């Protein structure tokens with residue numbers, strides 16, 4: 561059975577950074593990347609906000625650069641999903657591995673809207689990637705569900721193509737970067753539906769509209785549109801961890817200040833972690849700290 565000093569699970573920016581810093585610390589590193597595809601949530605984001613670089617950087621470009629550098633540092637890339645971690649043994653569909661320390665950087669998955677029609681019309685007008693599908697909606701009416709950073713940044717990208725972008729959010733204010741909020745407030749192509757939710761996605765072969773419920777007024781209205789982009793939160797990819805590793809009430813993994821779980825030798829960083837701030841730079845900071853702590857433990 562192959563073994564590593566440190567196993568890093570997940571090929572998003574947190575995992576790539578953890579593998580990088582563990583390798584710099586001089587220990588053997590196995591990096592498990594599901595399907596060998598790095599990048600995670602930012603894979604399709606064409607221009608990252610808040611990433612400290614001289615010019616615009618896309619998610620795929622950032623991930624590919626980190627992956628290449630890790631290879632040079634001697635990180636062993638294992639193109640496999642991990643389904644369980646038991647007593648420092650990792651198991652997945654492609655095999656079993658031993659490790660001294662594990663850094664779980666499995667991130668989170670975008671939640672789909674829980675409304676009739678949403679699943680049925682996924683890929684036929686319902687999308688979760690404006691950078692992939694936005695160009696299909698030139699001069700069209702689109703709706704975005706959500707009110708956080710991801711929803712607003714994707715809505716702003718959609719406005720480069722669409723005639724109008726209606727943003728439907730359950731809250732009475734956005735929970736997003738102020739710069740995004742100002743952009744949306746200052747441009748009349750954005751139409752805002754506060755305290756509202758999409759209760760049905762309408763259409764036969766493709767999206768023709770959404771039924772929006774105004775939770776304050778208590779009435780429903782059909783908004784005609786050709787595309788619906790859904791950014792209504794994240795679900796943690798934490799199912800591989802043993803059940804005795806604590807999760808918060810939403811399923812995100814609980815850690816201490818060094819990003820170690822209550823199970824010694826199992827660390828969790830980035831979007832899978834309870835309390836993660838949501839920015840790539842925070843994922844990088846967490847991954848660096850965890851990798852250095854895990855590497856220091858390898859001699860114990």
Ligand SMILES: Cc1cc2nc3c(=O)[nH]c(=O)nc-3n(C[C@H](O)[C@H](O)[C@H](O)COP(=O)(O)OP(=O)(O)OC[C@H]3O[C@@H](n4cnc5c(N)ncnc54)[C@H](O)[C@@H]3O)c2cc1C
Nearest residue numbers: 570572573574600601608609641642666667668830831840
């Ligand atoms: C649309 C959108 C735009 C964004 N734009 C920005 C931005 O401009 N700037 C910014 O700072 N932040 C942005 N964010 C937030 C940012 O994407 C996240 O905070 C960050 O990507 C989290 O990285 P991560 O590595 O923790 O998790 P993820 O990116 O979720 O990566 C986790 C990886 O682990 C893999 N994985 C899951 N389970 C397993 C398993 N069992 N075995 C092996 N692999 C597994 C997943 O497939 C995935 O590749 C954006 C988010 C979204 C949704």
